[in-house]
Amino acid sequence: MSIAGDLIRGHTDAIILARLLRGDSYGYEINKMISTLSSGRFELKEATLYTAFKRLEETGCIRSYWGDSGAGARRRYYTITPEGRLTCGKLLEEWKETKEIMDKLLETEEWK
Amino acid sequence: MSIAGDLIRGHTDAIILARLLRGDSYGYEINKMISTLSSGRFELKEATLYTAFKRLEETGCIRSYWGDSGAGARRRYYTITPEGRLTCGKLLEEWKETKEIMDKLLETEEWK
């Protein structure tokens, strides 16, 4: 089964920020991580990812810099900003709440 | 805190179908249920709701009929179809999976 994009819509920022909380990273790696951690069931498309980066940078949640790549393709690294940490905390909180509420709404037993 | 619609995007169909699994209902009531069960933190907008009904009816997941309203505004009731039950099961399964994966992706501790 593959999970459609709309299911994680609104959560991509949270995923990215949570990853950056653990240290700087770059697009390709983050994409790989998502795919790996989800055993290939989630897959953020590149277009989606880079749009998200742009959005997050514009809102001041992350900053980017070019890594010095002696060999191989150049990488653009991203760092989370204090602003981003704040946002991330909020999004994590929201996810927790979303889960709780969704579980309540999807309960097929007992109603009223 | 209020949960933006994008957070449940892609899950509205599941919410509606899960509700109809418990018996026929109509738009206004479903909306109220969502608002009540979530203590006002989720709120499907009417436009969203009716768009979803239309979509679900077009895909054969639900069927509608006008309730005989002796008094008060007329109500359009919705029934879940066998097809809808199937879809609902699938969506519930997907939600479970989404939760697991999201939790893994949002873990801020341990990476690698």
Place this chain on the structure above:
DNA sequence: GTGAAGTACCTTGACAGGCGAGGTACTTCA
């Protein structure tokens, strides 16, 4: 008897995020 508030439905058009498709550029290895 009138006007607000509640019940109940519906449509239109704007907007935003995801993504398919396409592109660039470099390296490694068969």
Place this chain on the structure above:
DNA sequence: TGAAGTACCTCGCCTGTCAAGGTACTTCAC
């Protein structure tokens, strides 16, 4: 030499959400 992997990026379409607007009926307070 060319395929496959790493790594970046953009354009334009599609779809779901929602603000705003509308209709129509009932109840209840003033």
